[in-house]
Amino acid sequence: MRPTAGVTFGGRYELSSRIAVGGMGEVWKATDSVIGRTVAIKILKDEYMGDPGFLERFRAEARHAALVNHEGIANVFDYGEEQGSAYIVMELVPGEPLSTIIDRENILPPDRVLGIVAQTATALQAAHDAGLVHRDIKPGNLLITPEGRVKITDFGIARIADQVPLTATGQVMGTVQYLAPEQASGHTATPSTDIYSLGVVAYECLAGRRPFTGESQVAIAMAQINDTPPDLPDTIPEPVRFLVYACLAKDANDRPATAAKLAQAAAALHRGDVRTAGAYVPQVLGAVVPDAATTMLPQTTLSDAATTAIPRTTVIAGQDDAHLADLGDEVEPGKKKRSPWTWPLITLIAILVIVGAGTVFAMMNGNNDEPKPTPTTSESKPPTTTKPPAETGAEVSAADLVGKNIDEATGILTGMGFTDVRRAEGNPAADDQVGLVTAVTPTGKKVAFDQPITLTYNIAFGQPAAPAAASGPTEVASGQPFAMNLAPSTCPAGLTFQGYEVSVTGDGSLASVSGSTANINASTIAVGDPDGIITVTYTFTCTGSNVTRVSPASAAATITVKAPTVPVITP
Numbered sequence: 001m002r003p004t005a006g007v008t009f010g011g012r013y014e015l016s017s018r019i020a021v022g023g024m025g026e027v028w029k030a031t032d033s034v035i036g037r038t039v040a041i042k043i044l045k046d047e048y049m050g051d052p053g054f055l056e057r058f059r060a061e062a063r064h065a066a067l068v069n070h071e072g073i074a075n076v077f078d079y080g081e082e083q084g085s086a087y088i089v090m091e092l093v094p095g096e097p098l099s100t101i102i103d104r105e106n107i108l109p110p111d112r113v114l115g116i117v118a119q120t121a122t123a124l125q126a127a128h129d130a131g132l133v134h135r136d137i138k139p140g141n142l143l144i145t146p147e148g149r150v151k152i153t154d155f156g157i158a159r160i161a162d163q164v165p166l167t168a169t170g171q172v173m174g175t176v177q178y179l180a181p182e183q184a185s186g187h188t189a190t191p192s193t194d195i196y197s198l199g200v201v202a203y204e205c206l207a208g209r210r211p212f213t214g215e216s217q218v219a220i221a222m223a224q225i226n227d228t229p230p231d232l233p234d235t236i237p238e239p240v241r242f243l244v245y246a247c248l249a250k251d252a253n254d255r256p257a258t259a260a261k262l263a264q265a266a267a268a269l270h271r272g273d274v275r276t277a278g279a280y281v282p283q284v285l286g287a288v289v290p291d292a293a294t295t296m297l298p299q300t301t302l303s304d305a306a307t308t309a310i311p312r313t314t315v316i317a318g319q320d321d322a323h324l325a326d327l328g329d330e331v332e333p334g335k336k337k338r339s340p341w342t343w344p345l346i347t348l349i350a351i352l353v354i355v356g357a358g359t360v361f362a363m364m365n366g367n368n369d370e371p372k373p374t375p376t377t378s379e380s381k382p383p384t385t386t387k388p389p390a391e392t393g394a395e396v397s398a399a400d401l402v403g404k405n406i407d408e409a410t411g412i413l414t415g416m417g418f419t420d421v422r423r424a425e426g427n428p429a430a431d432d433q434v435g436l437v438t439a440v441t442p443t444g445k446k447v448a449f450d451q452p453i454t455l456t457y458n459i460a461f462g463q464p465a466a467p468a469a470a471s472g473p474t475e476v477a478s479g480q481p482f483a484m485n486l487a488p489s490t491c492p493a494g495l496t497f498q499g500y501e502v503s504v505t506g507d508g509s510l511a512s513v514s515g516s517t518a519n520i521n522a523s524t525i526a527v528g529d530p531d532g533i534i535t536v537t538y539t540f541t542c543t544g545s546n547v548t549r550v551s552p553a554s555a556a557a558t559i560t561v562k563a564p565t566v567p568v569i570t571p
Helices: 052-067 098-105 109-129 160-162 191-207 218-225 238-247 259-270 274-280 323-327 342-365 406-416
Strands: 013-021 025-033 037-044 076-082 086-093 142-144 151-152 393-396 421-429 438-443 444-448 453-460 476-477 481-485 495-506 508-514 517-522 532-544 549-550 558-563
Touching: 013 037, 037 160, 052 076, 052 086, 098 142, 098 191, 109 142, 109 151, 109 191, 109 238, 109 406, 160 421, 191 238, 191 259, 238 259, 238 274, 259 274, 259 481, 406 421, 406 438, 406 453, 421 438, 481 558, 495 508, 495 517, 517 532
Parallel strands: 421 453, 476 558
Antiparallel strands: 013 025, 025 037, 037 086, 076 086, 142 151, 393 444, 438 453, 481 517, 495 532, 508 517, 532 549, 532 558
């Protein structure tokens, strides 16, 4: 079935406007006539329907995608096949693809990119926990809501797209630029594959360009396998660059261990906590550079102060002070900036070594009659680095979240580093209050990042169901008045019935509506004319709390108006 405005799929999804066209299908805005919900419906192109294997994978992926329930993933509501078409019914996400934002703004600020990475990685972890690998993370598949929330789309066909050969014309255009090396090499995709692709997305947002380009898809794929990405601009804080480079590692083992750890690291950098970010993704801290002041001195045979090792200090190579200031963390720059105590310590150690050596010489040669002390060996122990305790929680204040949109409030908590933000439906409210947070649990000065936080929010009043067809006579005489009985109405909880709206078409007219009775007059039909037809439909209205809900129209009741017969004259 060709998708056009006004066409209905599955007997309930009426298409209204086309949202996008892709290589494999079209996405339309539609209305679910059963429950009144606006949805997005993705309709597979006709040419793919003839491939049984492709169609079966499409069905399977739709089922799998529906298993992932996370606020960062666009929900899948339904799947169907009809008149040569297959379709997936999904959540309609308000907002725009990240690709559109990049086209418009070119370069995004690091804080904004970190927020996108943290949210996307958190949602990916939910998919990975369900055994799913997206395989096609790219800006076009990341929808950004007006509140800054990320919604991952295209779980339904991503795996299928990954199975199309690179050389197949027009099938993976644009996607190959986000392929992980193992994908480009034809190996099985893993959760780390999604992490690599997200790293490419982050690189593109920060640099305004993709890390790997080429004259053909094959050339780009080879670059993904073999080439090192160009350095990100020096204006980007170095821990942020290190995080992106870690995601782009050729070896999957060198990338962040899980999407959850990547999310935690990005969230920590977003709030300026480099140390905590390094606890989740050590590559954020860069290389360890030995320093003369921190190198352990060789020990002598005496167990003495002169043999005590000075703890090694971990520094970040190439760190820029200004960038660190942007992130609000106190990490030493990579340029070897020595402590003011460095040279005094070195001098002290040198003196102690000299004194210790002189003592040994005197004891060995000063008095041959005295027994020589038995030398002792002090076991050398590796230096230890004392790390400050990582931040494990943050303050959660109801005043900061109540009254905000649920998506915005969720984004705030996720950006702070909380990994388990849940939503709970509250009471129905006026349309302009729908989606606003009314309660936060728990709150406090120190809430653990892994503790579940529940946001309760207002929901919309329900939509009344379509009433049954009116009942009454099925046949009336020309010009006759008659009554039709309207079915009892049921309003959604919190709303009150207000009245009926009756529509009469054909050879009749509405006289009045009294309670649940519609009084109708049949039209007068001339003798010898054909019988007439009257059609009766109706709706009912519910109101309350500054909300008005009108039911869908009832099924039509049809009444035949019998024309007068020609009198028979008997001779």
